[in-house]
Amino acid sequence: MHDLGQAILDIPRSAVARVARTVAHSLKLQLLLSSLGVIVLVAAIVGVLPSRAETSEAPTLYGSVAPTATAPETSENYTIDAPYVLQFSKPMNQGSVADALEISPEVAVRLIWDASGKQLSVTPATAWEAFTTYGVKISQKAMDQSGIQLNEAVEGQFMTGALTSARIAATIMSGELVSPNSSFQITFTRPVKLATVEARLLIDPPATGVLVGDDPTDGASQVFTFTPEGLAGNTQYTISFDNEGAYDTAGIALLPVIPLTVTTTDAPDVIRFRPQDGSNTTDPNQVVSVRFNMPMDRASTAAAFQVTVNGKAVRGRVSWAEDDTVLILDPSGQLPIGSTVTMRVTSKALSKTGMHLKGTVTAHFGVRKPTVRRIPWLGGTQPNSPWYGSEVYYFNLVNCTRTGGWVTSSGNCSSSTRHVMPAQAALRLDAGLSSVARKYSQVLAERGYLTHYLDGTTPHQRLAAAGYPSATWGENLGSPPTYNAAGMIKVEVFFQNEVRCDWGRRCEFGHYRNIMYPYFRRVGIGVWVARGRVRVTSEFYR
Secondary structure, eight states, X not given: OXXXXXXXXXXXXXXXXXXXXXXXXXXXXXXXXXXXXXXXXXHHHHHHSOOOOXXXXXOOOOTTOOOOEEOXXXXXXXXXXXXXXXXXXXXXXXXXXXXXXXXXXXXXXXXXXXXXXXXXXXXXXXXXXTTOEEXXXXXXXXBBTTSOBOXXXXXXXXXXXXXXXXXXEESOEETTEEOTTOOEEEEESSOOOHXXXXXXXXXXXXXXXXXXXXXXXXXXOOEEEEEESOOOTTOXXXXXXOOTTOBOTTSOBBOOOOOEEEEBOOOOOEEEEESOTTEEESOXXXXXXXXXXXXXXXXXXXXHEEEEETTEEOOEEEEEETTTTEEEEEESSOOOTTXXXXXXXXXXXXXXXXXXXXXXXXXXXXXXXXXXXXOOOOXXXXXXXXXXXXXXXXXXXXXXXXXXXXXXXXXXXXXXXXXXXXXXXXXXXXXXXXXXXXHHHHHXXXXXXXXXXXXXXXXXXXXXXXXXXXXXXXXXXXXXXXXSHHHHHHHHHHHHGXXXXXXXXXXXXXXXXXXXXXXXXXXXXXXXXXXXEEEEEEEEEO
């Protein structure tokens, strides 16, 4: 690069030398050509220098424009040690601004400027008064660094909120009760020193434990957690904080704290087994369950639940119901006829609050030979009910299932079941509800639909229009191939099988749940055949 630059420089120098010798006696031309040579030389030098992009920022020219100031918008619940920030358009003379500043009511403040000299933070020396409206004004006497006065005075105001407050809460609740394994947290609205809380947090009856803040450096802790070494069950505790003479890290007084009074839960216990202790069942597929007085920990309780026949464990699918208060075992095989089944829950079962069962609880039930009874087909018709015999037959099938039986493929009511919901009292056949069900079945059959919401109507609307306004209702719809006994059996067997979902988990919903729902008292059955289509509607009602 150096050689190339030298070559370029040599070109104008040679040319200048020849011209100079030719016109040696002309001083005027020599001066002119010498100037030209310099120009060419400079141009050559510029031509060989590496190019480089340059950026620059034009300097701020304030000139003689008067400075302006902006105050924040009016604010409520202003934190009692927060700065009030004013913004100026030009760097200001800080002494003149201090002289021009007025605060009402008067309070000692610190004035903190940013590096540009255009932003001023007015900060209380200790704290603003709580629940107070402050006015802030800077008069036109304030000057910029050039001595130009403020364009116009600026005024603002703000309203402060409360002093530092706190709230106490338990960390593990069971309804309205507290777990004996619970910790207690006191949360402040501003940072407080750990030593302040340690000296003033009280628990009655006394309990030892560990208190920690959420900031390990103890500079900004606002949440303090007290973990007792263990509280007694079924005992009332009061956790309080003495705020007298207490301050936060900024020296701001603490407001009184509402004490927390709680009662700890007792140890979990068994309410009942199903089947009941000492009873007999004629269902070899009997589902076994145990109900507790509080939500239980699933893993430990399932491990502590034992079902045995002659000392041999009964295996099956385990599930939970009613907010983890009922543990259910569905045996994978039939229970031996003539056997005695033992149900046991050991004290290793834990509640969700971490407490052990009071003690091991045991119950027994016997398994007897299943019973089977025939459901008769009575047949017959009634005015406006040409398939009344099918309706009555299907009604009897529903009540077989509801009362704890199981409809077989031959139409018998067997005590060998797969129920997952408890047996209920038999439903009553209601003529008015049957009329609603029958009319809807007719429309569905004639139009070829199977839906609960035909033409935008709902089951509730149809029932209410017929004089059944209660919100406690249910509706099942079926579409069997025939209207005789075989068709009705197909519908009920299909609904029964909903106790097992396609993905292998227990389910208590839909058609099966309507049949077994304990709050229903009566039902209307409507069967209709039209254009080769059969529809069966069941209206369940409170």
